[in-house]
Amino acid sequence: MNRLAGATSPYLLQHADNPVDWWEWGPEAFAEAARRDVPVLLSVGYAACHWCHVMAHESFEDAGLAEYLNAHFVPVKVDREERPDVDAVYMEAVQAATGQGGWPMTVFLTSDGAPFYFGTYFPPEPRHGMPSFRQVLEGVDEAWRGRREEVAEVAGRIVNELAGRAGVYAGLAGAEVPGREAMRQALAGLGREFDERNGGFGGAPKFPPSMVLEFLLRHHAATGSGAALDLVERTCAAMARGGIHDQLGGGFARYSVDAKWVVPHFEKMLYDNALLLRAYLHLWRATGSPLARRVAEGTGDFLLRELRTPEGGFASALDADSADAEGRSREGAFYVWTPEQLVAALGEEDGRRAAERYGVTPQGTFEEGASVLQWPGEEEPDASDEELRARLFAARELRPRPARDDKVVAAWNGLAVAALAEAGALLDRPDLLDAAVVSAALLIGVHRDENGRLLRTSRDGVAGANTGVLEDYGDVAEGLLTLHGVTGDARWLEVAGELLEVVLDQFADAASGALYDTAADAEPLIRRPQDPTDNASPSGWTAAAAALLSYAALTDSERHRAAAERALTVVTPLAGQAPRFVGWGLAAAEALLDGPRKVALAGAPDDPATITLRGAALAATAPGLVVTAASADQPLVDGAPAAYVCRRFTCDAPLTDPTWLRAGLSATPDE
Incomplete structure (x- = not known):
């Protein structure tokens, strides 16, 4: 066992028995590189990463290669999900140098952390124009020993280039607050990039556009835009009927390798499913679909x-790989079917019917004649279809399961809390709401240190050592504020306020209002990461801005509103330039334009009339709407619970009829 044996990350533990003498990220590894006068090999990945597994089996488990690697480098292994700051800084360097990025990420560093050679996956032998990993190691070692000045020059230039990029986004902040024209530009840009044939945006590989869907639904609610709703409905239908959606067990895979949503990359991530649950829930709320x-x-x-x-x-994710019938580890083995397997599971007649219903063909849509299940028809499943699905699901449960990365990431659990809380309330599913409450309790009970600061991860109920980054604060606050609106419990609002105080104190730039991804007192890296654009989940910048705005609406805090507005100014230039990558910021901008509206409920939380009014408010589609308890100067009406609808610190006359409340909140506001 190497130094990773004591790690808490499942990804690092996957490498604990490698012959490579791995170090975890930290000053000790860099001190060792300085002492030995050798480069650091930084290898970044995550537990559900298919190509990370491939490179590990091909190279890091090879004793001869490991012996060379250990002799000439200090190898450092990083779980990108535990250290998104490290991943972001060096991924930016990789993308700038090579024009592309991905995982596993392979970077060679000097002992002071400066990168000088980059790559992602390297094969064990030369292939498709790529050098073998051994050739890369030998070439870097030769350059280190024989051309040190050249290495130092390259490293210095890259660090300077990264430093020069540091102010790009801060420079965009400070413009005007996004207005209706910016929203129109964003919609026009999304329309141009929309895939008219297959739904979604862009071509292959195609990712679920979760944050963009939220913006489009809010834009439709705000303006009545049929074009915005059309993009949502067609994309959601295409994803739901495609192979990216698990037709038997629910949930979504990470992305589709093709433009038609047929063949997914089979790993399932918590953040995707939390975001997509909320997107489909809000589509149902808007349309009844x-x-x-x-x-x-x-x-x-x-x-x-x-x-x-x-x-x-x-947990963070399910792996893409699992054992097939022959015991080989294969991507998608748990999920794909052949016609023969359907017959074996269901019998001749039902097997043929299942093949027709789920698009399973003799040629297959995946590898070796297997097919990914789809739902090609436009009709919804009937009772007989559900019975067939249940039998297939039971048969699939007998297969070897994909591995699970069981670390708990604060940010992604915050997203799950928000989605499950709303789903529990809107779908009358107390089990979903109960799960949101328990997860939120874990976040505030385990994921905060003695100073109230967030810790990024936990495993088996024990928090890890890595401090929270901005997305943790923004997404956890979002989850707690949503849970407060659903339950009326004031403790969630209180803790959200404490987390947002840390955001203002540690992550905000006082001069520009821009937000950094790491705290001011966090471990220094070669540059302090900062990025308002969405990736697989909302950026920390826009997540925090949205939470600040919601908190301001709930508490009438001008300070939090001003901070949110300053942070959201970055959305104005990006709305027209890159709307696909600032969906969460655009959604927050729609909330800002709408007020956002607050429903303050006067009445005992357990009074049936109060509960009915709360349900009516939660069922409304006003962008960014928040729900809380009434203040002392918002009394009952003739002894009955009442709802006060407030917008920009001004409240309308109280309402006691839930029908009128729902109608007023769902109406298109004046622009």
Whole structure:
């Protein structure tokens, strides 16, 4: 066993028995590189990463290669999900140098952390124009020993280039607050990039556009835009019927390798499923779509069944790979079917019917004649289809399961809390709401240190050592604020306020209002990461801005509103330039334009009339709407619970009829 044997990250533990003498990221590894006068090999990946597994089996388990690596480098292994700051800084360097990025990420560093050679996956022998990993190691070692000045020059230039990029986004901040024209530009840009044939945006590989869907739904609610709703409905239908959606067990895979949503990259991530649960839930709320409700419920069921940990948190991911019938580790083995396998599971007649219903062909849509299950028809499943699905699901449960990365990431659990809380309330699913409450309790009970600062991860109920980054604060605050609105419990609002104080104190730039991804007192890296654009999940910048805005609406805090507005100014230039990559910021901007509206409820939380009013408010589509308890100067009306609708610190006359409340909140506001 190497130094990773004591790690808490499942990804690092996967490498604990490598012959490579791995170090965890930290000053000790860099001090060792300085002492030995050798470079650091930084290898970054995550537990559910297919090509990380491939490179590990091909190279890091090879004793001869490991002997060379150990002799000439200090190898450092990083879980990108535990250290998103390290990953972001060096991924930026990789992308700048090579024009592309991905995982596993392979970077060679000097002992002071400066990068000088980059790559991602390297094969064990030369292939498709790529050098072998051994050739890369030998070439870097030769350059280090024989051309040190050249290495130092390259490293210095890269560090300077990264430093020069540091102010790019801060420079965009400070413009005007996003207005209706910016929203129109964003919609126009998304329309140009929309895939008219297959739904979604862009070509292959195609990722679920979760944050963009939220913006489009809010834009439709705010303006009545049929074009915005059309993009959502067509994309959600295409994903739901495609192979990226698990037709048997619910939930979504990470992305589709093709433009038609047919063949997924089979890993399932918590953040994708939390975000997509909320997107489909909000589509159902806006339209009553049976498909959207079915997918939302199925995704919630998947989260509770597959990702919930014994402590009540939610695990990070399910692996893409699992053992096939011959015991080989294969991508997608758990999920794909041949016609013969369907017959073996269901019998001749039902097997043929299942093949027709789920698009399973003799030629297959995946590898070796196997097919990914789809739902090609536009009709919703009937009772006989559900019976068939249940039998297939039971048969699949007998297969070897994909591995689970069971670390709990604060940010992604915050997203899950928000989605499950709303789903529990809107779908009348107390089990989903209960799961949100337990996860939130874990976050505030385990994921905060003695100073109230967030810790990024936990495992088996024990917090890890890595401090929280901005997305942790933004997403956890979002989850707690949503849970407060659903339950009326003031403790969630209180803790969210404490987390947002840390955001203002540690992550905000006083001069520009821009936000950094790491705290001011965090471990210094070669540059302090900062990025307002969404990736697989909302950026920390826009997540925090949205939470600040919601908190301001709930508490009438001008300070939090001003901070949110300053942070959201970065959305104005990006709305027209790159709307696909600032969806969460655009959604927050729609909330800002709408007020956002607050419903303050006067009445005992357990009074049936109060509960009915709360349900009416939560069912409304006003962008960014928040729900809380009434203040002392907002009394009952003739002894009955009442709802006060407030917008920009001004409240309308109280309402006691839930029908009128819902109608008023769902109406398109004046621009």
